[in-house]
Each structure stands twice: as structure tokens, then as C-alpha cells.
Amino acid sequence: MLTNKTIAFIGGGNMAQALLKGLLDFGVVAGNIKVCEPNLQKQKQIIQQYAVTVSGNSADVVTGVDAVLIAVKPGVVPLVLAEIAPLLDKDTLIISIAAGVSMATIAGELKSGQPIVRVMPNTPALIGAGISVIYADKELQEAKLELARQIMAAVGDVDEVADEALLDGVTALSGSGPAYIYLIAEALSDGGVSCGLPRPLADKLAVKTLIGSARLIEESGEHPAVLKNQVTSPGGTTIAAVAQLERSGLRSALIDGVRAAWQRSVELSKQS
Numbered sequence: 154m155l156t157n158k159t160i161a162f163i164g165g166g167n168m169a170q171a172l173l174k175g176l177l178d179f180g181v182v183a184g185n186i187k188v189c190e191p192n193l194q195k196q197k198q199i200i201q202q203y204a205v206t207v208s209g210n211s212a213d214v215v216t217g218v219d220a221v222l223i224a225v226k227p228g229v230v231p232l233v234l235a236e237i238a239p240l241l242d243k244d245t246l247i248i249s250i251a252a253g254v255s256m257a258t259i260a261g262e263l264k265s266g267q268p269i270v271r272v273m274p275n276t277p278a279l280i281g282a283g284i285s286v287i288y289a290d291k292e293l294q295e296a297k298l299e300l301a302r303q304i305m306a307a308v309g310d311v312d313e314v315a316d317e318a319l320l321d322g323v324t325a326l327s328g329s330g331p332a333y334i335y336l337i338a339e340a341l342s343d344g345g346v347s348c349g350l351p352r353p354l355a356d357k358l359a360v361k362t363l364i365g366s367a368r369l370i371e372e373s374g375e376h377p378a379v380l381k382n383q384v385t386s387p388g389g390t391t392i393a394a395v396a397q398l399e400r401s402g403l404r405s406a407l408i409d410g411v412r413a414a415w416q417r418s419v420e421l422s423k424q425s
């Protein structure tokens with residue numbers, strides 16, 4: 154079903170290209186995808202890399218498509234929506250991935266009854282390992298919601314929330330989360346180097362440990378605390394590290410980090 158759909162992107166930046174690549178890998182034909190991107194260099198790069206239609210003018214891409222994916226920075230969203238509103242077919246699904254731009258703001262710029270979903274994806278979508286969370290109004294037709302699910306499933310897992318306010322927490326955890334994991338990967342590698350490991354080996358060990366441990370949590374279905382206990386032998390090396398990490402406030406630092414992102418997302422949502 155998805156392979157026959159026509160999809161337009163407004164904005165051809167990082168997230169748009171992650172989704173674009175996922176959709177093409179999934180089997181959506183390049184001829185069914187159009188991108189509006191004002192930056193000439195990016196236009197060239199997108200055409201060369203993905204062989205899709207690219208234009209600097211939104212009027213060239215949005216008319217008659219099944220879905221329009223809004224992938225510009227949050228501040229530009231109202232402007233872009235006002236521009237495309239008169240050009241949209243009444244049943245074209247609008248998918249906004251912009252952080253902190255509310256459903257009410259989006260709907261306020263479009264014609265009454267335009268189908269809309271908000272989605273919070275994350276950058277591992279680039280390698281098909283994203284997690285996207287969808288929020289839709291209760292009135293949205295099931296077929297439109299299913300189209301949004303299928304588009305996002307092309308780049309990873311998909312979940313849904315029934316309360317729009319929860320998208321701020323999603324933004325704080327999985328939307329911004331890749332940055333926290335990169336910090337942890339970098340710090341683990343630094344730890345290895347401080348123990349005398351060569352940097353390339355330390356980098357590899359840090360990344361492989363993160364990937365392997367994350368996969369083990371997912372595939373075993375065990376709670377992380379159970380898996381932590383399994384590698385923490387009495388009087389051993391791991392418990393020495395765990396005790397030090399607790400003294401250094403690792404868990405509180407991560408909780409506070411997610412909460413800081415959440416507060417910022419709430420602030421941005423209120424401004425939108």
C-alpha cells in the first residue's frame with residue numbers, strides 16, 4: 154500500500170533525508186516523492202543522492218499528494234503551512250515532525266477538516282533504527298492514521314500517544330536522546346583511554362558495549378536492573394564502578410537531563 158503513495162516533503166534537511174532514504178529503501182518509487190527545499194546546494198545533493206523531484210517552490214510539490222511531511226525548523230512551520238494551505242487537496246494528510254508546534258497551531262494555519270498528525274521521530278531513522286511516536290486527533294480517519302504509521306515504520310519502530318502533552322516527554326527522551334547516548338559513548342571511550350587503551354580500540358569497545366547491551370535489554374525482555382545485577386559479582390570490578398557512578402550522580406544527571414529537555418519542550422510548545 155505504502156509503495157503506491159505519493160509523498161511531499163517540505164524541507165530537505167537531516168530528518169527529511171532520513172525519512173526519504175527509509176521510504177526509498179522500503180520500496181516507495183522515487184517518482185512518487187517530491188521535496189521542497191530552498192537551499193540550492195541541498196537541492197543538488199538530494200537530486201544526486203535520491204533521484205527524487207526537488208523544487209524550491211512548495212506549489213510544485215504539494216498538490217494532489219497523499220501526504221505532506223512538514224520537516225522544517227519549528228519557527229518556520231506556521232509560515233510554510235500558511236503558504237501551502239490553499240494548495241492542498243482536502244484529504245491530503247499533513248504529518249508534522251516539528252518539535253513543540255501544537256496541533257492547534259498547525260490546524261489554525263490549514264483549512265478546516267484537513268487531516269493532521271504530529272510525529273516525534275529521532276535521528277537513528279537514518280539507518281532504519283528510529284523510534285517515532287504519533288499523536289492524532291480522535292476524529293482522524295483510521296486510514297490516515299495507518300498511512301502515518303506506515304510512513305514512519307519505514308524508518309524504525311512506531312508508537313502512539315493519546316495525549317498531545319506527552320509528546321514533550323517523547324521529545325525529551327527519544328527525540329533528543331541520541332545526543333545523550335553520544336555523550337555516554339564519548340565518555341566511556343575517554344575512560345578506556347585513561348586506563349591506557351589506544352583510542353580506536355576504546356571507541357570500538359564503547360560503541361559495541363552500548364549496542365550489545367541495548368540489544369540484550371530488548372531481546373531478553375529483562376529489566377535493566379536484572380541485567381546489571383547479572384554482571385555485578387560480589388566484591389568485583391563492576392560493583393566498584395557502579396558504586397562510584399552512584400556517588401557521581403550518573404542516574405540523577407540523566408534524569409535531570411531528560412527533565413531539562415522536557416521543560417524546554419513545554420516552553421516551546423507554549424510559545425507556538
Ligand SMILES: NC(=O)c1ccc[n+]([C@@H]2O[C@H](COP(=O)([O-])OP(=O)(O)OC[C@H]3O[C@@H](n4cnc5c(N)ncnc54)[C@H](OP(=O)(O)O)[C@@H]3O)[C@@H](O)[C@H]2O)c1
Nearest residue numbers: 164165166167168189190192224225226227250251252274
Ligand atoms: N534532528 C532531529 O534530531 C529531530 C528529531 C525530531 C524532530 N525533529 C524536527 O524535524 C524538523 C527538521 O529538523 P532537521 O534537524 O531536519 O532540520 P534541518 O536539517 O535544518 O532541515 C530543515 C530544512 O528546511 C529547509 N527550509 C527552511 N525554510 C524552508 C521553507 N520555507 N520551505 C522549505 N524548506 C525550508 C532548510 O533549508 P536551509 O538549510 O536553507 O535553512 C533545511 O534544509 C524540526 O522541526 C525538528 O523539530 C528533528
